[in-house]
Amino acid sequence: MKASHDPTVLPGDLPVPHDDGGCDHLPGQAVPGIPLPGTRGTAHDVAAESRGRWVVLFCYPRTGRPGEEPPGGETGWNATPGARGCTPQCLSYARMFAEFEALDAVVYGVSTQSTPEQQEAAERLGLPYELLSDSGLRLAEALRLPVFTVAGRTLLRRQTLVLRDGVVRDVRYPVFPSDQDAPGVIAWLRGQSG
Numbered sequence: 001m002k003a004s005h006d007p008t009v010l011p012g013d014l015p016v017p018h019d020d021g022g023c024d025h026l027p028g029q030a031v032p033g034i035p036l037p038g039t040r041g042t043a044h045d046v047a048a049e050s051r052g053r054w055v056v057l058f059c060y061p062r063t064g065r066p067g068e069e070p071p072g073g074e075t076g077w078n079a080t081p082g083a084r085g086c087t088p089q090c091l092s093y094a095r096m097f098a099e100f101e102a103l104d105a106v107v108y109g110v111s112t113q114s115t116p117e118q119q120e121a122a123e124r125l126g127l128p129y130e131l132l133s134d135s136g137l138r139l140a141e142a143l144r145l146p147v148f149t150v151a152g153r154t155l156l157r158r159q160t161l162v163l164r165d166g167v168v169r170d171v172r173y174p175v176f177p178s179d180q181d182a183p184g185v186i187a188w189l190r191g192q193s194g
Contacts, residue, residue: 007066007087010177017082017174022146023159026171031163032142037115038108038130039122046108046132050163054105056185057132057163058093059145060086060178061155062113063121071151080150082158085178086111089158090125092182097128100182103189108132112140112147112155146173160185 031050035043046055063086064070070077070084077083093100093107100107107129111118118131134140137154140147146157160181162170170188175181 007064008091010085010088010179011078014084014177015079015081017158017176019174020146022157023171023173025144026161026168029143029168031161031166031168032139034138034142036110036132036134036139038132039115039119039127040130042130044108044130044132046163047166049106050166052165054103054169054189055163056100056105056107056160057110058089058107058158058160058175058181058185059110059156060089060158061148062111062153063087063090063118063125065120065124071153071155076150080148082174082176083148083150083155085158085176087121087125089175089178089181090121090127090131092179093129094125094127096182096186099186100189103186103193105189110134110139110156112137112153143168162188 031047033045033047035045038044049055109131112135114135115133122131147154158175159173161168
């Protein structure tokens, strides 16, 4: 069955996720050196890459392919607070990519999808940054990131971590609406340089 929803547009009636405290422990936490495979064929240790610069990790549940049903079906996916909106979030970061570069910030999207799934999305969406796969949940478990399970798949809840010098400096959670995440992070980064 084909999905009828345009994945680039957020429906207006999505349930708003609430802050369950799942990220309260993260500010100030050291990030372990865990290399994650990227969509351009290189593994990235985001803790090491954050030495002397900003690294933005926006964590998202999954990017779907147009015409495919999401896990649990369209109705169940839309009813899960924070599930819908990965493609608009990815595209928002792509639109603002030059602004992140101007602030000396590296952007990565992170999900538990496989690298081939992420490569398909990155190519289809024309993303100027890499997506990183935490399919083994190594980073998620090490940092105790909030997750949820649907149709037997463990997915990251939508959250954004801003790292510098191997430490989590800022956390945005829950992120809603997803397409407003990148502008919010840009505003926060500008405030750090002022």
